[in-house]
Amino acid sequence: MDRREIAALLAYIGRLDPRTIRTDQGEARDQLAQWHELLGDVPLATQHGWDARIAARQHIRISPYQILAADIARPWESYRRDRLQRHTDPTPSVDPDDQAAWTAELVDARRAVASGSAQPAHHQQITSRGSNPELEARLREVGSCxxxxxxxxxxxxxxxxxxxxxxxxxxxxxxxxxxxxxxxxxxxxxxxxxxxxxxxxxxxxxxxxxxxxxxxxxxxxxxxxxxx
Incomplete structure (x- = not known):
């Protein structure tokens, strides 16, 4: 989040919990700088289930303590960890002999999944579809696999x-x-x-x-x- 998004998030939190509102201009500036330092790499929202406002609202609903920036960062880390655990690296499209390009494509795919801009890739599962008629005909012709x-x-x-x-x-x-x-x-x-x-x-x-x-x-x- 940039500073404008942090300010919007703090304004949203202030409407839910007035204890977080800073009336002094210097205190408000310090609060904004602190939250930006801690949440600068956390997006405000992604296309795949993450929203910092939902995390803030959930904390305010269930916790009697005043919300901190860490209360947004912890759910974000759990969100990233869960997505990476469900992600299976797809085979890169580059030449496998080009180790640098191969590694770079894997890293870019993982970063996209961790940041919420791409969905985790899963292994294709075996389905209950019937056998391939062409394969059965080929096996009958050959006699054995x-x-x-x-x-x-x-x-x-x-x-x-x-x-x-x-x-x-x-x-x-x-x-x-x-x-x-x-x-x-x-x-x-x-x-x-x-x-x-x-x-x-x-x-x-x-x-x-x-x-x-x-x-x-x-x-x-x-x-x-x-x-x-």
Whole structure:
């Protein structure tokens, strides 16, 4: 606020609380200089919810003490802090290799949000809209969202999945589509080696690269009616 806006604010406050009125010209000048020193960087009002007059009126309504310049500055700092906490830096439009311009655009955006001249930028949220038909058609054409080269490179690190995909490609039944009656592996989980000690307790539960034969037979039995 400039000195004229500070004077207008003090006049508004004086109508609500006559205790703030200074009848002496020297005292009024000192009061104006003091408030301008403390509130020079605080705007009188912004387009997005801030108004110093509302903050002053709220203080006079709920507090029995005479209003001070700090009673305007504190709500303004809370307003700025809340807006910056809700702000997510958008990607600058300048060249990312130009570090100075990149930083300057981020700083300018934050200053605009903090000063109330711009609204905070939020991350786009996932909505409940349906899937894209073009994307579904593309996935049906490709067969998978993982490229074949990447799938082949991941084979040594995913032996169970690689064996399952190879079996399905050869027309064999999907063994992981049924529950294993031997190791009790659930649908979609690999079979496990169950080593039992002489007391009857399990000593090992490591996953197997290949399913148990009984699970393969069960998957084949369930696949036969579907093929028929």
């Amino acid at each position: 993982i490229p074949p080269e990447a799938r082949a490179a991941l084979t040594p690190y995913r032996p169970v999945r690689a064996a399952r995909e190879a079996a399905i490609a050869q027309g064999q039944p999907d063994t992981l589509s049924v529950r294993c009656e031997w190791c009790h592996a659930q649908v979609g989980e690999p079979c496990r080696r169950r080593r039992i000690d002489r007391d009857g307790y399990a000593r090992g539960n490591a996953p197997r690269a290949t399913p148990h034969p009984g699970r393969f037979d069960l998957a084949a039995q369930q696949a036969q009616p579907a093929l028929a």
